[in-house]
Amino acid sequence: MTLRTTTRRSTLAAGAAAFAGLAMPAVLRAQPAGIKLGLIHPVTGPLAFSGNQCRIGGQMAIKDVNEAGGIKAMGGAKLEALLGDAQLKPELAASLVDQFAEAGAAGFTGCYASSLGLAATQAAAKYELPFSIDSGVADSLTSRGLANTFRLFPSASVCVNGAVDELEGLNKQAGGPVKTAVLVHENSEFGTTTANTLKEKLPGIGIKVLDVMAHATPTRDFTNVVLRIKEQKPDLVIISDYLNEYVLLIRTMVQQRVPSGIFSVFGGGFSLKFAKEQNEISEGVLDFNNWWNTKAPETAAFRKRLDAAGVATTYEVFFGYYAVKLLADAFERAGSADKKKVIPALAASTFYPDMLPYNPTKFANGQNEGAQGVGLQVQHADVKVVWPEKFADAKAVFPRAKG
Amino acid sequence: MLRYWPILAVVAALLPFASSSQFLVNLAMLTAFSALLGQGWNIACGFGGLTSFGHAVFFGIGAYAVAIMQTRFGINPWLGLPAAAILGAAAGAVLGAAAFRAGLRGSYFALVTLAFAEVFRILANSLDITKGGLGILIPLHPSLPNFQFADRRGAYALVLVLLAVAMGIAAWLRRSRFGARLVAVRENEDAAAALGIPLVRTKTQALALSGAVTATAGVLYAQMFLYVDPNIAFGAERSVEMLLVAMIGGAGTVWGPVLGAIVLHLIQDTARMLIDTPGFAPMLYGAILLAIIAFLPNGIAGLRLPRRRSAREEVRRA
Numbered sequence: 001m002t003l004r005t006t007t008r009r010s011t012l013a014a015g016a017a018a019f020a021g022l023a024m025p026a027v028l029r030a031q032p033a034g035i036k037l038g039l040i041h042p043v044t045g046p047l048a049f050s051g052n053q054c055r056i057g058g059q060m061a062i063k064d065v066n067e068a069g070g071i072k073a074m075g076g077a078k079l080e081a082l083l084g085d086a087q088l089k090p091e092l093a094a095s096l097v098d099q100f101a102e103a104g105a106a107g108f109t110g111c112y113a114s115s116l117g118l119a120a121t122q123a124a125a126k127y128e129l130p131f132s133i134d135s136g137v138a139d140s141l142t143s144r145g146l147a148n149t150f151r152l153f154p155s156a157s158v159c160v161n162g163a164v165d166e167l168e169g170l171n172k173q174a175g176g177p178v179k180t181a182v183l184v185h186e187n188s189e190f191g192t193t194t195a196n197t198l199k200e201k202l203p204g205i206g207i208k209v210l211d212v213m214a215h216a217t218p219t220r221d222f223t224n225v226v227l228r229i230k231e232q233k234p235d236l237v238i239i240s241d242y243l244n245e246y247v248l249l250i251r252t253m254v255q256q257r258v259p260s261g262i263f264s265v266f267g268g269g270f271s272l273k274f275a276k277e278q279n280e281i282s283e284g285v286l287d288f289n290n291w292w293n294t295k296a297p298e299t300a301a302f303r304k305r306l307d308a309a310g311v312a313t314t315y316e317v318f319f320g321y322y323a324v325k326l327l328a329d330a331f332e333r334a335g336s337a338d339k340k341k342v343i344p345a346l347a348a349s350t351f352y353p354d355m356l357p358y359n360p361t362k363f364a365n366g367q368n369e370g371a372q373g374v375g376l377q378v379q380h381a382d383v384k385v386v387w388p389e390k391f392a393d394a395k396a397v398f399p400r401a402k403g
Numbered sequence: 404m405l406r407y408w409p410i411l412a413v414v415a416a417l418l419p420f421a422s423s424s425q426f427l428v429n430l431a432m433l434t435a436f437s438a439l440l441g442q443g444w445n446i447a448c449g450f451g452g453l454t455s456f457g458h459a460v461f462f463g464i465g466a467y468a469v470a471i472m473q474t475r476f477g478i479n480p481w482l483g484l485p486a487a488a489i490l491g492a493a494a495g496a497v498l499g500a501a502a503f504r505a506g507l508r509g510s511y512f513a514l515v516t517l518a519f520a521e522v523f524r525i526l527a528n529s530l531d532i533t534k535g536g537l538g539i540l541i542p543l544h545p546s547l548p549n550f551q552f553a554d555r556r557g558a559y560a561l562v563l564v565l566l567a568v569a570m571g572i573a574a575w576l577r578r579s580r581f582g583a584r585l586v587a588v589r590e591n592e593d594a595a596a597a598l599g600i601p602l603v604r605t606k607t608q609a610l611a612l613s614g615a616v617t618a619t620a621g622v623l624y625a626q627m628f629l630y631v632d633p634n635i636a637f638g639a640e641r642s643v644e645m646l647l648v649a650m651i652g653g654a655g656t657v658w659g660p661v662l663g664a665i666v667l668h669l670i671q672d673t674a675r676m677l678i679d680t681p682g683f684a685p686m687l688y689g690a691i692l693l694a695i696i697a698f699l700p701n702g703i704a705g706l707r708l709p710r711r712r713s714a715r716e717e718v719r720r721a
Contacts, residue, residue, distance in 0.1 A: 043682075044682045044684075044685055048682075085675065085684070087685075090628050090630065090635065091433060091624075091627075091628060094429070094628065095426070095429050095430065095433060098425045098426035098429045098555075099426045099676070101425070101426070102424055102425065102426045115538070115630060115632060115635065118540065118628075118629070118630045119628050119629075119630065122543060122628075122629060125543075126425075126545075126553060140540050144540070144542070144543055145543075146543070186536075187528045187529075187535070187536045188528070188536040188632065188633070188634065189536050189537045189538055189632060190536075191536065192528075192535045192536035192537055193536075193537055214528075214529075214536075216525075216528075
């Protein structure tokens with residue numbers, strides 16, 4: 001009897017031990033290895049603000065993915081950020097890719113500036129690691145045939161073509177008041193490309209380009225530029241500038257009472273802050289730029305989160321956010337962080353960024369063909385989307401009321 | 404033991420070849436690259452006492468030369484290396500002849516070099532051949548004949564070879580008559596002129612030599628990162644990097660730029676890797692630089708341990 005009892009207990013104990021033994025790997029499996037992502041941005045130096053905005057967006061996406069249970073197809077694997085400051089040095093961006101690749105990064109996002117992106121994507125290509133570009137607009141980022149590089153967001157040429165379409169549409173709707181334009185642009189890659197394309201395309205929509213004025217960044221006095229504009233009396237002044245020069249140029253135009261409409265493409269200073277805090281000069285200014293979908297229900301909640309965290313709402317946060325989400329979606333669909341599976345998953349991705357005003361996602365040579373910019377206008381100290389109609393939350397006042 | 408330190412330095416430079424870590428190789432490569440830039444500046448400014456704040460002009464000429472030659476004319480980038488050296492030397496000769504004939508020296512010459520680099524930056528921003536502000540993107544075709552390296556060890560090896568050549572030039576300057584004339588000019592121009600040293604010719608030759616070395620660094624940069632724009636090529640930051648490396652390490656010495664590059668990269672990269680707070684690493688870097696400049700006015704190479712006197716010296720002193 002004693003023996004039988006002992007045997008049963010022994011059996012139960014052995015069974016419990018066996019169960020525990022079998023269960024242990026399951027417990028271990030419940031804590032899969034994290035997936036490291038390299039987030040490379042210029043967070044110090046002249047582009048620090050925008051670079052930081054991208055980084056904040058990326059960190060928010062990582063937090064959201066992890067709080068929603070991680071990458072479920074990989075047993076709930078959590079994303080981990082490896083943060084890198086590339087300043088404004090391409091060689092540093094490439095070096096960070098090396099550093100993170102050896103730390104086990106499964107992919108990268110970055111780098112805000114195209115010059116950094118060109119060096120970093122190329123460095124990542126040597127490891128065949130996926131790179132999700134957040135905010136670089138140079139066409140060459142995705143036109144070099146790098147199989148590892150993907151951009152969910154629009155390229156410069158897509159945005160400039162969109163701006164020309166918008167101008168043509170608005171001008172037709174208003175009865176063709178704009179017949180002449182002067183282009184003012186900063187003289188680095190972004191401003192030069194934009195101005196060159198506009199100069200080529202504007203005559204095709206019936207707008208004669210009277211002058212093209214390039215200036216350096218930084219420029220701290222636009223009096224001469226504005227006097228030249230005033231002399232030529234264009235119907236429209238089209239600007240492509242970074243933040244400080246953008247605001248200063250418009251301020252000088254208003255002070256000098258230039259009676260032309262103001263339109264910008266990638267207006268660096270065009271923001272909610274510009275609309276609210278500088279309304280005496282910003283009211284009525286039109287811009288074609290990256291923005292968010294103001295009609296999407298998720299957008300309001302996201303903006304509240306940003307407000308609560310004291311983060312300015314700019315498109316860079318959205319781009320940083322979705323650059324990470326695009327990779328997370330690819331990990332999920334590939335069921336792996338293996339680059340050989342993730343890159344094909346990205347190429348076939350139809351991941352749609354709900355809070356951005358895009359058409360359905362379709363990648364061709366790493367570029368999302370559904371991405372686009374939108375037409376914006378400052379109206380009543382707020383920024384309104386005025387083009388295309390599908391995403392517009394206000395009607396454009398075109399051209400700007402003459403002062 | 405100290406007499407063997409150049410051998411130790413060479414061994415340390417070769418160690419990354421044994422490493423499979425591309426990151427470590429890249430760090431070593433960027434350090435050697437900084438040393439090469441510093442040595443380019445050191446040849447004219449360390450040995451000759453010229454004050455150049457615009458050496459980026461030679462770097463940019465080299466970078467643009469190789470980029471334009473291969474993207475516009477289809478010329479093999481290896482040929483860009485000697486071509487860039489010739490162009491860099493020519494630019495140095497033109498700048499030197501113009502400035503020194505006008506009797507410019509000291510801070511006036513420094514301002515001219517700064518302006519020269521700025522003029523080239525504006526030209527690169529405006530001309531079609533440099534593609535203006537767009538910059539030039541060199542197509543990615545990694546292969547040795549194409550002067551592109553899939554493995555960073557290849558690029559590192561080339562940087563080391565060019566650094567060795569530049570250091571050879573610096574060592575030759577220390578021993579040659581030309582080098583002696585250059586040092587005489589640096590120490591006292593009037594005295595050198597009184598001794599019959601042709602000031603304009605000597606300084607112009609030094610600037611041409613320096614321009615050639617710095618331009619080859621530009622070629623390397625273009626081939627490593629495959630993108631050149633006016634700010635990358637002619638930006639003031641590059642000029643500052645060159646003079647900092649040489650001055651921190653010890654201007655007018657053969658090993659100074661190497662020591663400077665090692666120390667600067669150690670500070671910069673360690674701070675960057677260990678401290679995540681944005682802006683903290685550059686701040687720390689700046690503070691340490693200030694300390695080095697304040698306490699080591701002759702650079703790290705000026706910090707010499709007491710040497711054991713030889714028997715002959717002891718006898719002489721006695």
